[in-house]
Amino acid sequence: MTVRELAALPEFEAVCLPDGEREILGGYAGDLLSWVMGRASEGDAWVTIMSNVNIVAVSTLADPACIVLSEGVAPDGDTLERAKEQGINILTTSLDTFDACVRIASAL
Amino acid sequence: MTDKVNFHFDIDGDNFTSAGEASVRIKKLLREMGFSPDTIRRVSVAMYEGEINMVIHANGGSADVDVYGDRIEIILADKGPGIPDIDLAMQEGYSTAPDNIRSLGFGAGMGLPNMKRYTDDMRIESALGVGTTIYMTVKT
Numbered sequence: 001m002t003v004r005e006l007a008a009l010p011e012f013e014a015v016c017l018p019d020g021e022r023e024i025l026g027g028y029a030g031d032l033l034s035w036v037m038g039r040a041s042e043g044d045a046w047v048t049i050m051s052n053v054n055i056v057a058v059s060t061l062a063d064p065a066c067i068v069l070s071e072g073v074a075p076d077g078d079t080l081e082r083a084k085e086q087g088i089n090i091l092t093t094s095l096d097t098f099d100a101c102v103r104i105a106s107a108l
Numbered sequence: 109m110t111d112k113v114n115f116h117f118d119i120d121g122d123n124f125t126s127a128g129e130a131s132v133r134i135k136k137l138l139r140e141m142g143f144s145p146d147t148i149r150r151v152s153v154a155m156y157e158g159e160i161n162m163v164i165h166a167n168g169g170s171a172d173v174d175v176y177g178d179r180i181e182i183i184l185a186d187k188g189p190g191i192p193d194i195d196l197a198m199q200e201g202y203s204t205a206p207d208n209i210r211s212l213g214f215g216a217g218m219g220l221p222n223m224k225r226y227t228d229d230m231r232i233e234s235a236l237g238v239g240t241t242i243y244m245t246v247k248t
Contacts, residue, residue, distance in 0.1 A: 034160075034218035037153050038225065042145070050213040057128030061135060061152045078125055086132070 001107060003066045003089045006045065011103055012068070015075060016083045016090040024065045027104050029097050037062050047100050053078040059088045066091055070100040113141075113175040119159050119186075121168025124212070130171050131156035141175065143248060150226040150246050151180050157219040158184040158242060164205050164214065165189065166240065182227075182244040190236040198224065 004020030006012055014020070025043030030036045031050050037058055040046055046064040048055065051073050059067055066089035069075060075083070075090055083090050093100050115137060117130035135152040143151075155171060162169040166188025174181040191197050198220050205215030224230045227244040234240040 031213055032216035032218065033213040034157060034216045034222055037156065038218060038222045042149075048213075052212050053125045054128065054212055054214070057132060057156065060132045061128070061149070061156050063149070 003045075003091070006066070006068075006104065006107060007091050009103070009107060011095055011100075012091045012093045014089070014091050015069075016080055016088065018084060018087045019089055022065045022089060024104070024108060026108070027101055028064065029101050033058050040064055045104050047097050047104070049073050049097065051075045051079060053082050055079065056082040056086055056088050059083075060086050065089065068093060068100055068104070070095055070097045111176075115173040115175070117171040117173075119162050119168045119171055121163055121166065124163055127159055127163045128156050131159055134173055138175075138180075143180075147180070147246060147248050151182065154223045154226040154244055154246070155182055155184070157223045158182070158244075160214055161219050162186045162188070164209050169239075177248075179228075179248055180246045182246070183241065184244075185239065185241040187239040190238055191232065191234040191240055192236060194232050194234060 001024055003022045007014035024045050028040035028044040029047040031048050040062045042063045044064040045066050045068050047068045047070050049071050069092045072094040131152045135148055138148045166186035169186030172183040196202055200221045201217040203215045203217035209215045228247045229245040231243045
């Protein structure tokens with residue numbers, strides 16, 4: 001499924017969608033940025049509660065299809081601005097990380 | 109091809125929000141030069157970890173990326189406090205990052221191990237009170 005299709009599910013909301021047609025190939029959950037860079041795969045939906053601007057740099061390098069901020073976390077202002085510049089998709093959800101992963105997995 | 113192409117970056121030690129800009133820039137440059145996605149990912153992630161380390165521990169430094177025909181060499185140099193015990197620093201999970209850095213998602217103790225994992229060769233030279241230089245090679 002594409003990031004836009006994930007964002008269309010009622011549990012998710014797109015807050016930055018510069019590349020909505022990007023295909024989601026899998027998923028990864030984690031908040032430790034080095035761990036994410038070492039383990040996440042290209043095309044993953046990356047579920048995290050980290051909202052600071054460094055998640056954009058990590059995404060630019062690890063190249064997930066989108067960031068999914070779980071637990072009702074909103075991105076910092078800098079984060080949104082940088083994500084728009086770098087073409088990084090960001091969704092939000094009020095689901096906790098486990099339930100967000102389950103929902104994404106069932107939709108894939 | 110024996111000629112090399114050099115890219116030099118100064119890493120700003122004060123600005124944590126701009127950390128990673130050199131790595132992102134290198135990723136784009138290597139893509140334009142036609143390297144494989146795997147090579148680009150390995151170089152840019154290893155470099156990002158190094159950038160972050162220099163911002164956290166050394167108040168910045170410099171990064172040089174030398175592109176050869178068969179390999180890419182990354183040299184990260186800082187004038188920080190140095191690493192007292194390199195073997196310990198290389199252990200996954202060992203970190204001396206302060207709490208305010210950890211709250212940003214860094215300081216997992218995975219930086220140096222990731223750099224080793226993503227490169228074909230990695231060498232650390234460090235002297236207390238003088239600084240640290242890390243040499244990494246990724247074969248293309």
